[in-house]
Amino acid sequence: MAELRFDGRVVIVTGAGAGLGRAYALLFAARGASVVVNDLGSGKAGDGTSTKAADTVVQEIKAKGGIAAPDYNSVVDGEKIVQTALDNFGRIDVVVNNAGILRDRSFARISNNDWDIIHDVHLKGAFKVTQAAWPHFRKQNYGRVIVTSSNAGILGNFGQANYSAAKMGLVGLSNTLAIEGRKNNIHSNVIVPTAASRLTEGILPPDLFNELKPELIAPVVVWLCHESCEENGSIIDSSAGYAAKVQIFRGSGTLLRQKITDSFTPEDVRDKWSKVTDMTNPTPSGSIEESTFALMSQLDLLKSGA
Numbered sequence: 001m002a003e004l005r006f007d008g009r010v011v012i013v014t015g016a017g018a019g020l021g022r023a024y025a026l027l028f029a030a031r032g033a034s035v036v037v038n039d040l041g042s043g044k045a046g047d048g049t050s051t052k053a054a055d056t057v058v059q060e061i062k063a064k065g066g067i068a069a070p071d072y073n074s075v076v077d078g079e080k081i082v083q084t085a086l087d088n089f090g091r092i093d094v095v096v097n098n099a100g101i102l103r104d105r106s107f108a109r110i111s112n113n114d115w116d117i118i119h120d121v122h123l124k125g126a127f128k129v130t131q132a133a134w135p136h137f138r139k140q141n142y143g144r145v146i147v148t149s150s151n152a153g154i155l156g157n158f159g160q161a162n163y164s165a166a167k168m169g170l171v172g173l174s175n176t177l178a179i180e181g182r183k184n185n186i187h188s189n190v191i192v193p194t195a196a197s198r199l200t201e202g203i204l205p206p207d208l209f210n211e212l213k214p215e216l217i218a219p220v221v222v223w224l225c226h227e228s229c230e231e232n233g234s235i236i237d238s239s240a241g242y243a244a245k246v247q248i249f250r251g252s253g254t255l256l257r258q259k260i261t262d263s264f265t266p267e268d269v270r271d272k273w274s275k276v277t278d279m280t281n282p283t284p285s286g287s288i289e290e291s292t293f294a295l296m297s298q299l300d301l302l303k304s305g306a
């Protein structure tokens with residue numbers, strides 16, 4: 001089978017100066033892409049700035065014969081990062097929204113600033129970079145977007161209310177980009193990584209940490225961004241050379257009243273709660289259209305009094 005190549009394609013990887021972003025940038029470049037290595041060079045809580053992180057990865061790529069340009073802007077200035085791609089390479093094809101920081105606190109202790117900076121870097125940052133690339137994607141009828149979520153968002157995690165909320169917000173962003181982009185061959189997918197990096201050092205057990213190399217997730221992201229990949233609107237959980245699609249399911253539920261003219265009480269809900277929460281026969285939650293169709297079917301049942 002032919003190698004998956006990105007020759008002539010221009011890829012922005014945000015937060016590419018370290019960890020997962022660095023692994024993505026190196027693999028894209030090895031496959032022929034011109035890569036904008038964006039990194040603000042901040043500490044893991046979002047403090048400070050440095051050009052070193054982006055410069056080091058650009059040097060690594062160039063040393064291997066690849067094509068790369070550094071960008072030191074924060075993702076909240078997304079238009080500047082896209083401008084770096086245009087100035088250096090004349091186009092933009094792929095945006096990998098990866099930059100991230102942590103401000104972990106139990107919910108009772110989260111300050112407004114802890115909330116805002118996490119939402120700025122993760123959610124607003126992805127919005128701003130993708131927003132700046134979007135008109136170019138539409139015009140060329142081609143684009144690939146990755147947003148980076150987390151199991152902390154999908155499942156929740158103690159001490160990460162701010163991060164969880166932003167990471168689940170990114171799922172909603174990607175799902176809508178997938179719908180709006182489809183007609184212009186713009187695909188958007190969510191990666192849910194687990195990898196050794198400064199964000200997980202001291203959190204993951206050391207044995208596990210050593211196994212979870214960011215390089216073992218990069219091939220999944222690179223495949224999702226290839227022009228031949230049809231995946232769109234999906235969530236892909238990946239770690240240690242494993243990948244799986246994640247979906248939300250709904251149970252079959254139950255009617256809480258018999259006829260369309262009936263009312264029902266909190267006690268009726270209580271008495272039927274085991275059926276409301278029964279997940280023995282789940283179906284994957286599909287599109288808004290499917291969800292509306294399911295609602296109409298329940299209304300029809302009520303109208304017929306079945």
Ligand code: NAD
Pocket residue numbers: 014015016017018019020021038039040041042043044046053073074075076097098099100101121125148149150151192193194195196197198199200
């Ligand atoms: P990392 O700290 O190694 O890399 C993140 C990079 O983003 C850093 O180099 C940092 O300087 C950069 N950055 C921070 N704020 C920025 C900004 N405003 N603009 C541009 N760059 C900025 O962390 P990582 O583990 O590689 O994380 C990458 C992404 O994966 C993050 O979004 C993180 O939330 C997510 N994630 C990681 C894991 C994991 O197990 N490592 C799990 C779930 C999600």
